[in-house]
């Protein structure tokens with residue numbers, strides 16, 4: 001019997017690439033997102049039989065575990081990837097949308113990890129991959145909620161990795177820089193917008209480097225050589241200086 005991987009946000013971008021590569025690597029994949037049709041099309045093209053669960057994780061994350069159990073499956077690898085961003089002057093953005101962002105990027109992550117982790121610990125094997133962001137490595141003005149939600153994801157994942165040492169369950173935090181996907185459009189940017197930083201890489205490369213890091217038992221990764229070095233060079237800078245520079249970089253035109 002092959003191992004089962006559940007990938008959230010599998011209908012597009014980085015999650016779709018995780019699903020393809022995990023399937024090609026021998027996993028039986030469960031695709032989770034809202035757009036069922038896209039996932040059904042993807043599932044039909046995967047290397048191995050796959051399952052589709054349409055689920056709005058802002059509202060229905062607690063129901064996912066029982067829907068997986070209804071399929072007669074247990075999850076060996078959870079990929080917490082679903083997420084979205086928002087941008088703009090915080091006082092002017094839609095409050096309900098910001099709250100949904102926290103519910104998806106933080107609350108669903110906690111709910112799903114808590115639902116699937118005990119089984120992995122009991123079996124003495126498994127893994128949790130969480131897609132955070134380099135946006136979680138320093139506060140980003142005008143993406144305040146998004147960068148804070150990704151800092152949450154990073155801290156949560158890093159803490160769990162230490163907690164689970166010796167259990168057989170591996171925990172990896174993935175911190176991509178700019179990746180051209182639907183993220184930019186969903187966040188309200190021009191679809192071809194990318195932040196003013198170097199090191200853009202493809203979703204396929206994010207998934208590939210992440211899965212390699214997971215196999216090697218790494219705790220955290222910044223995919224892409226250029227982004228990795230950009231963050232390494234920037235990290236010693238004092239926070240007040242970073243905040244001033246990043247505020248200018250991300251300041252909306254109006």
Ligand SMILES: NC(=O)c1ccc[n+]([C@@H]2O[C@H](COP(=O)([O-])OP(=O)(O)OC[C@H]3O[C@@H](n4cnc5c(N)ncnc54)[C@H](OP(=O)(O)O)[C@@H]3O)[C@@H](O)[C@H]2O)c1
Nearest residue numbers: 009011012013014033034035057082083133179181182183
């Ligand atoms: N692109 C980047 O530059 C970048 C950089 C760093 C980190 N990230 C992170 O990488 C992850 C994947 O993003 P992406 O770049 O691949 O963007 P994407 O193409 O927009 O993918 C986002 C995925 O999340 C799913 N999703 C959104 N809202 C959902 C909800 N309420 N319930 C269930 N699923 C939901 C979407 O599916 P449905 O719409 O079908 O529900 C989609 O499959 C996110 O956590 C993002 O923050 C992205």
